[in-house]
Amino acid sequence: MTLKENQLKNYKIDVHDLGITEYDSVWSKMKNYSRTRNTHSSDLIWFTEHHAIYTLGQNGKDEHIISPGKIKILKVDRGGQVTYHGPGQIMMYILMDIKRIELNIRQLISVLEESIINLLSEYNVKAHRKENAPGVYVDSKKIASIGLRITRGCSYHGLALNHNTDLKPFTGINTCGYKNLDIINISDLGIDENKSTIQIKLEYYFKKNIFDIKSYSA
Numbered sequence: 043m044t045l046k047e048n049q050l051k052n053y054k055i056d057v058h059d060l061g062i063t064e065y066d067s068v069w070s071k072m073k074n075y076s077r078t079r080n081t082h083s084s085d086l087i088w089f090t091e092h093h094a095i096y097t098l099g100q101n102g103k104d105e106h107i108i109s110p111g112k113i114k115i116l117k118v119d120r121g122g123q124v125t126y127h128g129p130g131q132i133m134m135y136i137l138m139d140i141k142r143i144e145l146n147i148r149q150l151i152s153v154l155e156e157s158i159i160n161l162l163s164e165y166n167v168k169a170h171r172k173e174n175a176p177g178v179y180v181d182s183k184k185i186a187s188i189g190l191r192i193t194r195g196c197s198y199h200g201l202a203l204n205h206n207t208d209l210k211p212f213t214g215i216n217t218c219g220y221k222n223l224d225i226i227n228i229s230d231l232g233i234d235e236n237k238s239t240i241q242i243k244l245e246y247y248f249k250k251n252i253f254d255i256k257s258y259s260a
Contacts, residue, residue: 060090106216120189120199123219130207141195157247183226
């Protein structure tokens with residue numbers, strides 16, 4: 043049974059903060075949950091930070107890995123090219139039955155992008171998206187990456203938002219497949235906000251924007 047617009051206002055997603063985790067472990071749990079879920083399974087948001095790792099999307103090209111040093115490289119099943127994850131970066135994983143709420147993948151990407159744009163606007167920072175380059179940018183600098191996987195009408199993976207992470211590892215790759223792409227942290231923008239507060243705001247805007255985009259599409 044699909045959710046009607048009035049039901050969507052009260053739509054609930056269970057939210058969990060997993061702390062600092064190994065990427066492999068969380069990826070395995072995401073795949074397992076998505077593979078075994080049914081029509082009654084809860085939709086989830088998982089917040090976490092990962093130990094340092096490069097992940098290469100399912101169609102990613104090895105040529106974009108320039109100088110990885112000792113950082114582990116893992117081929118994964120999300121969309122997109124190569125990116126870096128590490129401490130100080132907020133991972134927001136979306137395990138969601140998008141078919142149940144009649145949302146498509148393009149709309150889900152837009153909801154994620156808009157949530158970060160809304161968040162940064164609270165601090166008088168103007169952020170934007172780029173056509174054919176999913177993610178969020180401040181001027182020409184990328185502050186958040188988005189990569190998703192849809193299986194059986196359900197999503198997993200999600201977004202990576204740079205809070206106060208070490209940016210040096212990004213120089214070892216062509217981030218998201220682009221040469222010389224500048225990367226920026228929230229903390230570089232003069233925003234002194236703790237991780238928990240950022241996560242709460244992201245959760246709020248994500249839920250709000252699901253309803254908004256459904257209204258626009260009605």
